[in-house]
C-alpha cells in the first residue's frame with residue numbers, strides 16, 4: 001500500500017520520498033476523522049474530547065498576561081531552561097502531595113502538553129519489538145505516541161475498575177522480553193470514564209512491582225471528581241518504578257499546551273535529553289502566565305466550578321439515558337468524574353454502522369472500537385457530556401435512541 005505512484009513521479013521528481021518504517025506505522029487519529037463528519041452545523045456532538053470552553057479562566061489569564069509582561073516581559077519572551085520554569089515546577093511538586101506523592105521539584109519536567117510526555121516516554125523506553133502493556137480499552141493518543149517506536153502492544157484485560165492484576169502478571173513477560181512498561185489511566189479514564197478502586201490500585205501496584213514492570217500513570221482528569229476525590233495515585237505506591245503524567249489542559253485550558261511529568265532520578269536525565277531534542281523547552285511565556293494565574297490558590301477556587309458544571313451535565317446525560325434507552329438493552333456506566341461515559345449498544349447494533357444514522361438524526365458519538373489496541377468491541381461507544389448544553393443532551397440522547405430503534409428495524 002506504500003508504493004510510490006509512478007504517475008506522480010513523472011509529474012514531479014520531488015515525490016521520491018522514501019518513508020521511514022516508523023512513518024508507515026503512523027495513522028490519522030480515527031477520532032479526528034470522525035469529528036470531520038460530525039462537525040456539520042446543527043449536529044449535537046457527544047463525540048469531541050474537548051473541555052467546555054465555559055470553564056476557561058479568560059479574565060484571570062488576561063490579568064496575569066498584563067502582570068507577566070510588565071513585571072518580567074523580557075525573561076518571559078526569552079529562551080529558557082528545558083526542565084521548565086522553577087516556580088511552576090515548585091507548584092506541581094507541592095500540588096502532588098494531595099495525591100499522596102512526595103515529589104521534589106527536581107523530578108518535575110514541564111512538557112508541551114502531557115501528550116508530549118507520552119512521546120518522550122515512548123522515545124526513551126521502546127525499541128522496535130519491545131512489549132508494552134495497555135488497558136482495554138485505552139487512550140487513543142497514547143497508542144499514537146507509542147506505535148511509531150514499533151512496540152508490540154499487548155492489551156491487558158480490564159473490568160469496570162481498570163486492569164486486572166492477574167492478567168498483568170500473566171502478560172508481564174520475563175528477562176529481555178519483559179514489558180518495558182504498563183500504561184495506566186486510574187482516574188475517570190479516557191475513553192470509559194472508569195476509576196480504579198483503592199483495592200485494585202494496591203493489587204496492580206503489587207503485580208507491577210513483583211513482575212518488575214514500570215508504570216506510566218496518565219492523570220489528566222483526576223481533579224475533575226464530582227463528589228469525592230479518587231484514591232492516591234499509583235505512583236505514590238512505587239515512585240522509583242513510575243512516571244506520572246499531569247496536565248493543565250482540563251483544569252485551565254488545553255490551548256496553553258502545558259503538562260508535566262514526574263520521573264525518578266534514574267530516568268529523568270534521559271527524558272530531559274529527549275525533551276531538548278523535541279522542542280528545547282515548553283513556551284516560557286505560557287509557563288510564567290500559568291505560574292502567575294496559579295499563585296494565591298486560584299485552582300482551589302476555579303476547579304470546583306468545573307466539577308459542579310461537569311457533574312450537572314453528567315447527571316443530565318445519565319437521566320436522559322435512563323429515560324430514552326428504557327427497554328433497549330443499552331448498557332452504560334455512571335462515572336464519578338471526568339468528561340466521558342462509556343456505553344454498549346444492544347446486540348446486533350454496530351457503533352460504526354450506527355454513526356451515520358445518528359448523524360442523520362442530528363447527534364454524534366465516537367465508536368469505541370477505535371480505543372482498543374486489538375479486537376475492539378464493535379458495540380461500544382464513548383459519549384462526552386461536557387460540551388453540549390443540558391437541552392442539547394436531552395435532544396441528542398433522544399435522537400440517539402431513535403437511531404438505535406431505526407437501526408434495529
Ligand code: PMP
Pocket residue numbers: 049112113114115116139141185190218220246247248249254257258259
Ligand atoms: N492523556 C489523556 C488520557 C488524554 O485524554 C489527553 C487529552 N485528550 C492527553 C493525555 C493529552 O492532553 P494534553 O496534551 O492536552 O495535556
